[in-house]
Amino acid sequence: MTIGDTTAPILAGEPRATGRGVAWRARLRHLQPGLVMAWLVVAIILAWAAVPGLFTGYSPIDGVAGQQLRPPSAEHWLGTDGLGRDLYARIVHGARHSLTGAVVAVTVGLLLGTLLGLIAGARGGWPDAVIMRLVDTLLAIPSLLLSLSIIVLLGFGTINVAIAVGVVSVARFARLARSEVVRVRRSEYVEAAFGSGGSFLAVLRRHILPNSLTSVIALAALQFGSAILALSTLGFLGYGAPPPTPEWGLLIAEGRNYLSRAWWLTAAPGVVVVVAVLAADRISTAIGRTEP
Amino acid sequence: MLNYLMGRLGQALLILAITFTAAFLLLQALPGDAILIKFMNPELGLTADQIADIRASYGADRPIWEQYLHTLGNFLTGNFGYSIQAGVPVRDRLVVNLPPTFQLAGLGFLAAAVLAIAIAVLSTVLGLSWLRSLVQAIPSLFVSLPVFWLGIMLIQVFSFQLNLVSVISPGPVERLVLPVLTLAIPISAPLAQILMRNIDAVLAQPFIAVARAKGASRQWVLWRHVARNAVLPTLTIAGVLFGELLAGAVVTEAVFGLNGLGGLTYKAVDAHDTAVLQAIVVISAATFVAINLVVDLLYPVLDPRLGARPGATT
Numbered sequence: 146m147t148i149g150d151t152t153a154p155i156l157a158g159e160p161r162a163t164g165r166g167v168a169w170r171a172r173l174r175h176l177q178p179g180l181v182m183a184w185l186v187v188a189i190i191l192a193w194a195a196v197p198g199l200f201t202g203y204s205p206i207d208g209v210a211g212q213q214l215r216p217p218s219a220e221h222w223l224g225t226d227g228l229g230r231d232l233y234a235r236i237v238h239g240a241r242h243s244l245t246g247a248v249v250a251v252t253v254g255l256l257l258g259t260l261l262g263l264i265a266g267a268r269g270g271w272p273d274a275v276i277m278r279l280v281d282t283l284l285a286i287p288s289l290l291l292s293l294s295i296i297v298l299l300g301f302g303t304i305n306v307a308i309a310v311g312v313v314s315v316a317r318f319a320r321l322a323r324s325e326v327v328r329v330r331r332s333e334y335v336e337a338a339f340g341s342g343g344s345f346l347a348v349l350r351r352h353i354l355p356n357s358l359t360s361v362i363a364l365a366a367l368q369f370g371s372a373i374l375a376l377s378t379l380g381f382l383g384y385g386a387p388p389p390t391p392e393w394g395l396l397i398a399e400g401r402n403y404l405s406r407a408w409w410l411t412a413a414p415g416v417v418v419v420v421a422v423l424a425a426d427r428i429s430t431a432i433g434r435t436e437p
Numbered sequence: 438m439l440n441y442l443m444g445r446l447g448q449a450l451l452i453l454a455i456t457f458t459a460a461f462l463l464l465q466a467l468p469g470d471a472i473l474i475k476f477m478n479p480e481l482g483l484t485a486d487q488i489a490d491i492r493a494s495y496g497a498d499r500p501i502w503e504q505y506l507h508t509l510g511n512f513l514t515g516n517f518g519y520s521i522q523a524g525v526p527v528r529d530r531l532v533v534n535l536p537p538t539f540q541l542a543g544l545g546f547l548a549a550a551v552l553a554i555a556i557a558v559l560s561t562v563l564g565l566s567w568l569r570s571l572v573q574a575i576p577s578l579f580v581s582l583p584v585f586w587l588g589i590m591l592i593q594v595f596s597f598q599l600n601l602v603s604v605i606s607p608g609p610v611e612r613l614v615l616p617v618l619t620l621a622i623p624i625s626a627p628l629a630q631i632l633m634r635n636i637d638a639v640l641a642q643p644f645i646a647v648a649r650a651k652g653a654s655r656q657w658v659l660w661r662h663v664a665r666n667a668v669l670p671t672l673t674i675a676g677v678l679f680g681e682l683l684a685g686a687v688v689t690e691a692v693f694g695l696n697g698l699g700g701l702t703y704k705a706v707d708a709h710d711t712a713v714l715q716a717i718v719v720i721s722a723a724t725f726v727a728i729n730l731v732v733d734l735l736y737p738v739l740d741p742r743l744g745a746r747p748g749a750t751t
Contacts, residue, residue, distance in 0.1 A: 278451060278452065278455060279455065281448075281452050282452050282455040282456050282459060282722070285452055285456055285722040285725045285726055286456065286680075286718055286721065286722050286725075287679075287680035287681075287683045287684050287721050287725070288680065288684060289683075289684035289687060289688070290683075290684070290687075290702070290714075290717060290718050290721055291718075293702060293706050293714065294460070294463060294464060294714060294718055295463075296706060297464065297705075297706055297709060297711060297714060298463055298464070370581070374581070374583055377583050377586075378583060378584070378585060378688060381583075381585045381586075382585075382688075382691060382703065384706070394583075394585075397583070397585065397586050397589070401589055404589065404592065404593055404597065405597050408593050408597070411586070411589050411590070411593070412590065412593075415583060415586035415589075415590065418583055418586065419578075419581050419582055419583070419586075422581040423577065423578065423581045426577055426580075426581060
């Protein structure tokens with residue numbers, strides 16, 4: 146009901162136009178406006194990242210001499226920064242950096258965490274004990290300090306920071322995956338699958354993985370928002386991409402120097418981050434709710 | 438009960454041992470070039486032999502296992518090694534930098550608790566349902582705010598626009614108002630969320646209906662029955678809150694240019710001063726583990742319903 150309209154293409158192919166219209170209206174009435182807006186925000190940011198040239202004609206790197214610190218106007222929607230660069234253009238082009246970072250971070254957390262959780266939940270015994278103590282340790286270190294330690298190890302840069310953010314979420318994915326596997330494993334149909342001669346890997350692939358997927362995806366959506374937040378924090382502190390790069394956290398850091406004269410330079414990128422995180426949050430809640 | 442206690446204590450010590458080992462392996466054993474970063478600088482004009490001597494004086498030329506045992510022994514006796522960048526013991530730097538951070542985090546926590554209780558109470562007592570759902574949406578907005586951006590925006594609004602808080606020469610209290618607020622707003626969100634969920638859960642209990650049926654007013658039930666039962670479960674997120682507070686304080690210090698753990702951490706990251714970072718990581722993990730241990734052991738005492746079945750708290 147809530148995630149996307151996956152049945153729309155099938156319905157569109159149906160010959161009975163009247164029945165389709167009714168189904169559509171019923172579906173429309175069930176849509177929550179907040180969720181629709183959340184998907185819209187995600188779609189816009191994805192489009193920014195994919196084809197930034199479509200949204201702005203200005204360069205995010207080269208400023209125009211003599212046009213520094215212009216307030217928002219019809220020409221420059223969000224004004225210009227201290228080097229005469231269009232802020233809106235920098236935010237649009239920055240979407241690519243922030244999204245890439247968030248995707249890398251969530252992928253690291255999802256793959257590593259789910260793998261650890263699957264092994265722990267499915268094997269039990271000493272692998273379970275060892276993995277869960279490691280997970281406890283990861284949770285014991287405050288996330289910012291853990292990220293900073295990994296940055297010290299790997300060095301600065303967009304991808305390194307993204308990995309550092311991803312490692313923080315490994316523990317959460319591992320815990321969730323483990324509890325899901327344990328829950329599904331105890332159910333009767335899985336026992337039946339084992340009883341009727343299914344091998345461990347086959348049962349894992351056919352029954353346990355698909356049944357634990359929904360909550361893992363909900364967590365991934367949530368972590369996507371947290372990753373954008375964490376990446377902007379580390380970018381603000383100067384550990385991410387180097388200065389000319391239009392990364393959202395870095396935009397806020399640069400805007401701060403002109404706070405008294407041009408507050409919109411700081412406000413606008415921050416609002417974009419907040420809206421993106423809120424959208425990810427809302428979508429995550431919706432996915433979590435579709436669970437039976 | 439004794440078995441449970443010993444088991445829980447053993448688990449806590451195990452996590453600490455793993456944290457220490459991981460921090461040692463990642464920060465001390467792997468890079469090991471904090472000394473090189475400082476002394477390889479050509480302007481210092483040191484020869485390779487002199488650098489080797491310096492490395493030996495820090496113990497960096499010893500075999501790994503010897504360094505490990507040496508560092509472990511030092512940590513257990515409260516000696517956290519030398520800050521290579523500053524050339525002073527890490528402990529001296531912590532003694533100077535911890536109190537301001539504790540002050541900020543403590544005040545931030547108090548403000549967050551007040552804010553969270555206000556949100557939770559408002560979300561229950563407000564008459565209009567749309568107003569209630571508006572208040573209930575506040576925590577999800579608060580968790581989505583980047584701490585550093587929030588701080589800058591507060592400076593912009595309260596100092597530059599409204600001229601309420603001076604930025605040039607603030608008094609001792611004035612100086613702390615905005616940082617504490619910056620820290621408190623995001624921290625209040627998880628607190629408010631758990632409070633609201635608990636209040637709803639308690640309100641649905643049969644004994645509330647009984648109290649109401651006997652003629653107790655809604656307010657009386659709320660303060661007398663709901664409040665106590667709703668506050669207790671917030672203890673379970675005490676450890677997580679500590680981590681958030683610490684991280685929030687570190688970022689807040691960076692925004693407001695305050696001295697404390699934050700500044701120390703950034704300088705350590707920039708200079709690859711791993712000894713400092715190692716100490717901060719191990720100490721904060723130890724605090725987290727200690728808080729969780731205390732909460733686990735205290736919970737059955739505070740909630741007699743759990744006391745009957747020791748072990749049910751984990």
